[in-house]
Amino acid sequence: QVQLVESGGGLVQAGGSLRVSCAASGRTFRRYALGWFRQAPGKEREFVATISWNGGTTYYADSVKGRFTISKDNSKNTVYLQMNTLKPEDTAVYYCAARSAVLAATTAPEYDYWGQGTQVTVSS
Numbered sequence: 001q002v003q004l005v006e007s008g009g010g011l012v013q014a015g016g017s018l019r020v021s022c023a024a025s026g027r028t029f030r031r032y033a034l035g036w037f038r039q040a041p042g043k044e045r046e047f048v049a050t051i052s053w054n055g056g057t058t059y060y061a062d063s064v065k066g067r068f069t070i071s072k073d074n075s076k077n078t079v080y081l082q083m084n085t086l087k088p089e090d091t092a093v094y095y096c097a098a099r100s101a102v103l104a105a106t107t108a109p110e111y112d113y114w115g116q117g118t119q120v121t122v123s124s
Contacts, residue, residue, distance in 0.1 A: 002026040002113040004096045009118030017084045022096030030074040033104045036081045038092035053102035086122045093117040
């Protein structure tokens, strides 16, 4: 069983930066691929970024490519999402997810564990 707890959300102006973190419990964390998803009001949850178990492979949604960076620190059981050049359309609840597999994945059904989410609001 893996428990995920996100932190670091908040309010930021357009063009600013924010880093959200996700701390995981569980001894097998280093063998898990991880992902970030987001859900804006009235919209479906969408993929943002994913990273393989060893950090060697990452994928990003086109909407965040070049602005967001996902990283994983196995020594701290933590995954990060660095968000730069934020836009109002990035406003959403951001969810961390883990899958008991080593390969990165871009769809929600491929993930086994989810955090409770952290709110990110970008003002114009």
